[in-house]
Amino acid sequence: MSEKVTFKAELRTKTGKSANRQLRNQGMVPVVFYSQEGENLILSVNEIDFVKMFRQVGTTRIFSLEVDGKTYDTLVWKVQMDPVRPRPNHIDFLGVSNDRTIKVDVPVVTEGTAPGVKLGGRMAIYREKLTVACTAATLPAQIVVNIDNMEVGDTVFVNEIELGEGASVQYDSNFALVRCAAGRGSAKGDEEGEEEAAEE
Numbered sequence: 362m363s364e365k366v367t368f369k370a371e372l373r374t375k376t377g378k379s380a381n382r383q384l385r386n387q388g389m390v391p392v393v394f395y396s397q398e399g400e401n402l403i404l405s406v407n408e409i410d411f412v413k414m415f416r417q418v419g420t421t422r423i424f425s426l427e428v429d430g431k432t433y434d435t436l437v438w439k440v441q442m443d444p445v446r447p448r449p450n451h452i453d454f455l456g457v458s459n460d461r462t463i464k465v466d467v468p469v470v471t472e473g474t475a476p477g478v479k480l481g482g483r484m485a486i487y488r489e490k491l492t493v494a495c496t497a498a499t500l501p502a503q504i505v506v507n508i509d510n511m512e513v514g515d516t517v518f519v520n521e522i523e524l525g526e527g528a529s530v531q532y533d534s535n536f537a538l539v540r541c542a543a544g545r546g547s548a549k550g551d552e553e554g555e556e557e558a559a560e561e
Contacts, residue, residue, distance in 0.1 A: 365423065365424060365425050366414060366418055366424040366425065367424065367425040367432070368406070368411075368414045368425070368426055368427065368435075369406075369426075369427045369428075370392060370394070370404040370427070370454075371404060371405050371428075372404060372429055373391070373403050373404060373405045374403075381451075385408075389405045389408060390406050390407075390411060390449050390452055391403075391452070392404040392451070392452045393451075393452075393453050394426065394435070395454070396433065396456030397456060397457060398458070400456065402428060404428060406452065408449065411449060411452065415440070419468075420437050421436075421465060421468070421501070421502050421503065422436075422502055423497055424437075426454060434456065434457050434459075435455065435456050435457065438454060438455040439453040440452050440453075457497040458496075458497060459496055459497050459498045461496065462494055462496060463500070464492055464493065464494050465492070465495065465500060466492055466493075467492075467493045467503060468503045468504070469491055469504045469538065469539075470506070471484060471507075471508045471539060472505050472506070472508070473507050473508045474508070474509065475508040475509070475511040475515075475541045477511055477514070480513060481513070482512075482513040482541045483542055484508060484540075484541060484542075485539070485540045485541075486538070486539050487537050487538060488536075488538055491504055491519065491522070491531075491532075491538075492530070492531040493524065493528055494531050495524070495528035495529070498527065499524075499526070500528070504530070506522070508541070511541040512541060513541050513542070514543070515540070515541050516538075516541075517537075517538050517539040517540070518537055519536050519537075519538045520535045
């Protein structure tokens, strides 16, 4: 496991649109920290430093948030982007505990090379993220689907995904997650067909 990133934030006392606008003009971003124990903190972070940190941790890697001499195990929960410029407008942090369940959207990636692709097929990923219920200690950085044995027409359904003890994918009904599709046709058409064929 890679070393946990430490990131500093500052407490702020002024809130509201005017105060937030002034913060942004100073290169800072308004933040609200929510903990699973019910503690809320009104913070600000340096925009450039946050962008660098966010590239490292994304939304699925826990980092150590340092505020006024205290540290918290934290996730980047939500990032609201500026509607005009590519910069964060507001950020929500979530403080997590090792023994409390959280639900996090985790990205789906594939690994390996499908024999079906070598025969002219193509890989279709129907969901880029899945919601996972877990604790901070069992949070996966990503959901990896091995495609080494997939021939044209083979499908991996969401109920086949196993994350190990302490973490599980959340879904209401079974659906196709990854398919080695035939070379012709659109991914959308394949998705609609697989949704209809998904087992309950």
